[in-house]
Amino acid sequence: MAELLASHIASNVVVGLLLLGLFGLWRAVRKHRLWSESLRSVYRRRPIAVWICALYLLVGLSDSVAWVGGQQLGADTVSGHEPKTLLDRAFGDTKEKSYSAPLAGAEFYAKSALRHPGTHLLGTDILGRDVLFVTLKGVRIALLIGGLTSLIAIPLALLMGVLAGYFGKWIDDGVFFVVSVLQSMPSILLLIALITALPKSTLSVCVALAVTSWVGFCRLSRGETMKLRELDYVHAARALGVSEWRIIWRHILPNLTHLIVITFALTFSGLVLSEAVLAWLNIGVEGSWGQMIAQAKSELSREPVVWWNLTSAGSALFVLILAINLLGDAIRDVLDPRTARERQ
Amino acid sequence: MSALLEVKGLTTTFPSERGPIPVVDDVSFTIGAGEVLALVGESGCGKSMTAFSLLRLVPKPGEIAHGAVLFQGRDLRSLSVPEMRHVRGHQISMIFQEPMTSLNPVQRVGGQVMEAITLHERVGKAAARDRALELFKKVGIPDARERLDAFPHQLSGGLKQRVMIAMALSTRPKLLIADEPTTALDVTIQAQILQLLRELQRDFGSSILLITHDLGVVNELADRIAVMYAGRVIETGLREEVLSAPRHPYTQGLLRSIPALAKRGERLNEIPGVVPRPSEWPAGCRFCTRCPRAFEPCPKRAPGPTQLSDTHVAYCHAVAAEPQA
Numbered sequence: 001m002a003e004l005l006a007s008h009i010a011s012n013v014v015v016g017l018l019l020l021g022l023f024g025l026w027r028a029v030r031k032h033r034l035w036s037e038s039l040r041s042v043y044r045r046r047p048i049a050v051w052i053c054a055l056y057l058l059v060g061l062s063d064s065v066a067w068v069g070g071q072q073l074g075a076d077t078v079s080g081h082e083p084k085t086l087l088d089r090a091f092g093d094t095k096e097k098s099y100s101a102p103l104a105g106a107e108f109y110a111k112s113a114l115r116h117p118g119t120h121l122l123g124t125d126i127l128g129r130d131v132l133f134v135t136l137k138g139v140r141i142a143l144l145i146g147g148l149t150s151l152i153a154i155p156l157a158l159l160m161g162v163l164a165g166y167f168g169k170w171i172d173d174g175v176f177f178v179v180s181v182l183q184s185m186p187s188i189l190l191l192i193a194l195i196t197a198l199p200k201s202t203l204s205v206c207v208a209l210a211v212t213s214w215v216g217f218c219r220l221s222r223g224e225t226m227k228l229r230e231l232d233y234v235h236a237a238r239a240l241g242v243s244e245w246r247i248i249w250r251h252i253l254p255n256l257t258h259l260i261v262i263t264f265a266l267t268f269s270g271l272v273l274s275e276a277v278l279a280w281l282n283i284g285v286e287g288s289w290g291q292m293i294a295q296a297k298s299e300l301s302r303e304p305v306v307w308w309n310l311t312s313a314g315s316a317l318f319v320l321i322l323a324i325n326l327l328g329d330a331i332r333d334v335l336d337p338r339t340a341r342e343r344q
Numbered sequence: 345m346s347a348l349l350e351v352k353g354l355t356t357t358f359p360s361e362r363g364p365i366p367v368v369d370d371v372s373f374t375i376g377a378g379e380v381l382a383l384v385g386e387s388g389c390g391k392s393m394t395a396f397s398l399l400r401l402v403p404k405p406g407e408i409a410h411g412a413v414l415f416q417g418r419d420l421r422s423l424s425v426p427e428m429r430h431v432r433g434h435q436i437s438m439i440f441q442e443p444m445t446s447l448n449p450v451q452r453v454g455g456q457v458m459e460a461i462t463l464h465e466r467v468g469k470a471a472a473r474d475r476a477l478e479l480f481k482k483v484g485i486p487d488a489r490e491r492l493d494a495f496p497h498q499l500s501g502g503l504k505q506r507v508m509i510a511m512a513l514s515t516r517p518k519l520l521i522a523d524e525p526t527t528a529l530d531v532t533i534q535a536q537i538l539q540l541l542r543e544l545q546r547d548f549g550s551s552i553l554l555i556t557h558d559l560g561v562v563n564e565l566a567d568r569i570a571v572m573y574a575g576r577v578i579e580t581g582l583r584e585e586v587l588s589a590p591r592h593p594y595t596q597g598l599l600r601s602i603p604a605l606a607k608r609g610e611r612l613n614e615i616p617g618v619v620p621r622p623s624e625w626p627a628g629c630r631f632c633t634r635c636p637r638a639f640e641p642c643p644k645r646a647p648g649p650t651q652l653s654d655t656h657v658a659y660c661h662a663v664a665a666e667p668q669a
Contacts, residue, residue, distance in 0.1 A: 034450070034495065232445040239399055239440075240433035240460050240511065250459065254450045 008066040008083035015064045038334045045330040052323035056139050063087040063140040087136060094120070096128035102308050123308040125292075126299070135312045138289040142320060144202060145209070145275045145285060146268040152210035154264060157217035158256070164218075165225025166248055175222070179215050187212040188277070195283045202285045205278065209271055217263050221256060228252050258335035265328030269321045276317065289313040347374040347414075348551050349398070349519055354411035356390075356397045358622075364409065365622045368394050369575040371411070375519065380545060380552040382566035382583075384559065384598075386619055390575040391555045392441075395521045398553075399432055415519070434464040437512040441524040443504035447496040453507045454480075454492030460514045479510040482547075483540060502533035509540065516548055523555045538564045559602055563587060568655070571595050574619060574630035576646075581656035591650075591658040594631045629661065637662040 029035040043050050066083040096115060099108035105117035114120075122131040164175035182190070191208050198204035228234060229252070237247050279290025292313035299306040354371045357364035368390045375381045383391050396402050398413055400420065413420040420431065440446040448456060457476040461467060467475070473492070480488035483506040496504060505525065512520055522541065526534040542565060545552055554565055562569060562583070569586040571579045571594065579592040590596045597615040617634040626632055632642035641661050649657045650664045 232440055232442050233448045235401070236438070236440050236446045236508070236511075237448075238401055238432070239438040241429045241431070241463060242433075242459070243429060250451070251448050255448070257450070 008068075008085075011064050011066060015061055018061070038331075041334045042327070042330045045333065046326050049323040049326040049330070052319060053327060056143065056320055056323075059087065059136055060140040060143040062090070063137060087133075091130065091133045094130040094133055096120070096124045096130075098124070098128050099126060099306060100124045100128075108306070122312045125309050126295075131308055131312050134287075134292065135289070135316050137287055138292065138313065138316060139320075141202070141285050141288040142272045142275070142317070145206060145288070146271045146324075148203070148206040149209045149213065149271045150264050150267055152206060153214040153267065154217060154260060156210065157214040158221050158253075158260065160214075161218040161221030162225045162248060162252060162256070165222040166229055166244070166252060168226075172222075175218070179218055182212070182215050191274075191278065192281065192283060195278070205275065205283075205285050209274055213267060213271065213274075217259075217267070220259065220263070224256055224259060225252055228255055261335060262328065262332045265324060265331050269324040269328070272317070272321060272324075289317045293317075348377045348379075348416065349375040349553075350412075350414040351394075351398070352412045352414070354394065354397055354413065355409045356393055356402055356406055357409045358406045360623060362623065365625075366409065367406070367575050367622050368397055371572070371575075371577050373570050373577060373580060375551045375553060377518075378545075378549050378551055380554055380565055380567045382554045382556060382562040382569045383572060384556060384562055384569055385572035386557060388619060389572045391557075391572055392523055394572070395438065395523055395553065395555055398521065399436060399438065400428055401432075430464065433460060433517070434515050435517055436519045436521065437515070437517040438521040438523060439505075439508050439512045439525045442528050443501055443508050444528065446508055447504055449496050451495075452493050453496060453499065453504075454494075457492075457507065457511045457514055460511045464515045475514065476510070479514055480507075482544070483507075483510045483513075484536075485510070501529055502536065505529060505533075505537055506540070509537075509544070513544060513548060513550075517550055519551045519553065520545075521553045521555070524557070525554075526561055527556070527558070534561070541565060559587070559599065571598070574625055575622065576630055576659070578631065578660070579656075579658045581652070585653065585656040589656075591652055591656070591663050592631075592660050593635050593637050593662065595658075597636075629659075635662075639665075 029039055063085045066085040066088075068083045094116060097107065097112075100106070100114055100120060100123050101108060102121060102123040103118055104114070104120070104123065106113055120130050120132070122135065124130055125134060160175045160178075164172040190212050194208035194211060195205060198207060234247060234251055237251055242250070275284055275288055276290030276293060278284040279288055279294045282294070284290045284294070293310055296306070296310035296313065299309060351374070352372050354368055355366050356368040357366045359365075371390070371394055373381065373383075383394060385391050393402065393406070397408050398420070400408070402408060408421065411421075415431065415436065420428065423431065447453060454473065454476050457479060458469070458472040461472045461475050462469070476492060477488055480491060485491050485503060485506050491499070491503070496507075499507065505528075509525075525541065526537050529537060538561060541552065544550070552565070554561070556562060566583050568582055569580065570577050571586065571592065573594050579586060579590065579595050586595060587599065590599055594615070597613070600613040601615060603612055615634055620626070620630075620633060626643050628641070628643045628645050629635070629638070629647050632638045635642065639662065645661075647659045647661045647664065649659055651657055652663075
């Protein structure tokens with residue numbers, strides 16, 4: 001019970017910090033002309049993708065704010081005392097006994113009446129859970145996997161890449177040894193090994209995904225740093241007596257920002273997809289779309305076909321990935337100096 | 345005039361398969377307080393490398409092999425890394441050739457000048473901003489207050505070079521190294537920048553080491569001239585001495601090859617051949633392969649100094665063999 005309490009409070013705090021962070025970022029971007037122009041330009045290119053991403057984010061956030069009490073949910077008393085998220089409360093008690101087709105009035109097999117006939121927009125799954133509800137619950141998991149993993153992988157890659165690229169010599173050798181070792185292993189095997197070894201939790205999956213996905217950006221940031229290191233303004237800074245760390249902080253990192261933003265958008269979708277593969281192998285995250293798809297595959301052989309499970313999880317995944325990829329491309333078009341210079 | 349900077353036998357080498365190659369070879373010169381010394385030579389003769397050597401910023405894998413760089417009597421080569429960092433920017437600062445690429449594209453130019461100030465002096469942000477504004481006005485940037493918040497891509501080349509100069513002068517350095525400060529600018533802007541450098545040199549009393557291949561710039565600004573060829577200083581003297589009465593065959597060739605409007609239609613004079621690559625430099629006088637007056641000792645022995653006046657020195661066997669007046 002205490003554990004449950006702690007986890008939902010932590011989640012609320014994280015949401016609060018996230019909103020604060022977003023607000024801070026918003027203000028920083030608005031102050032900076034270059035960034036606010038870029039942001040507007042991205043929105044002009046892909047308004048629909050931006051709105052879809054915002055919608056997903058909203059659903060994810062509403063599923064992260066939870067508190068105990070209020071309405072009594074569920075027939076059993078145990079679930080009644082669990083903290084419920086905003087999303088849970090919005091849906092209320094929608095549990096059925098078993099399968100039902102979208103908007104059906106009766107169960108799939110026994111044809112006995114449902115508790116809430118005609119209200120399940122996407123039907124219910126084998127355990128009687130509303131599929132729309134379960135799918136929306138998956139949003140938070142997907143965002144968590146993409147976001148948390150990126151937050152681990154990108155700073156790690158940046159640290160290693162920039163240090164290796166800037167200082168060279170033995171640091172570069174060391175980092176590149178690690179990178180080569182990681183790249184010479186099949187990443188799926190490494191993933192399975194890591195997830196099996198780590199305690200079973202969402203964080204472990206994120207860590208495992210991060211370990212296998214930081215290498216590419218590390219190479220990229222190393223190369224970019226090596227290029228920046230030789231530029232005149234870095235030489236000029238050195239001639240002004242700026243220390244090496246300050247040069248990295250003030251002159252190298254700010255010039256990598258566009259790469260960081262682009263990489264974040266592009267790896268995000270890849271990571272969500274990787275989780276679907278992991279779920280297929282039964283080592284995914286509890287409640288993810290990957291898991292829904294993996295479970296639904298056996299149900300395709302039923303007669304008549306149970307299609308709504310797979311379809312809703314699949315479409316939710318597809319729409320999110322498509323929106324993020326479109327957004328990522330738009331961001332790259334706007335921020336990548338090779339394409340951005342032409343417009344200025 | 346007491347020497348502010350005294351460079352003695354400075355040699356900077358780059359490693360190669362056949363041992364280290366000196367790209368700056370036994371270079372010596374002095375700069376007095378408030379003096380402008382021009383270091384003149386063709387591309388690749390080691391001018392910029394000499395400047396980088398003074399600041400101990402020789403790019404890897406190059407290194408300073410020997411020699412002494414005495415700045416106000418202290419040997420810069422013996423300073424620790426933090427001490428050296430304090431000298432850079434604070435006492436010796438540098439203006440680079442390319443104003444287009446010498447400013448960080450994602451930082452406001454005012455911020456970059458403020459960084460130079462706060463780095464070496466304990467001043468608050470507001471005070472640093474005031475100083476930056478004052479400097480912007482001093483280097484003749486119009487609408488200085490608005491330009492503080494501009495990004496480099498919003499400024500023209502001439503303005504960027506002015507920002508660079510403001511940055512270099514921000515801590516009132518005793519020595520300013522100007523590495524081809526006007527090469528990347530068009531002619532009208534060149535004149536303005538030279539005018540500015542002259543005024544600032546007068547106001548601040550700084551010495552300037554002017555590195556250039558443009559003899560017009562030299563004539564505008566320099567008090568004294570050191571001509572470099574293939575890593576060595578071959579002739580030094582006061583501006584009038586070197587420009588009006590050059591003695592070294594290379595300097596003479598260099599001056600003859602300036603195109604003049606009055607001599608339209610005539611064939612332009614040139615020095616035959618090209619500067620040899622550092623790995624192919626001859627053992628004796630570096631210029632002997634292209635020199636019209638080369639004779640028997642030239643390829644074998646490096647020429648010693650020939651004192652032509654109190655201030656005028658040439659390093660040439662042919663000049664040494666002439667009867668001195």
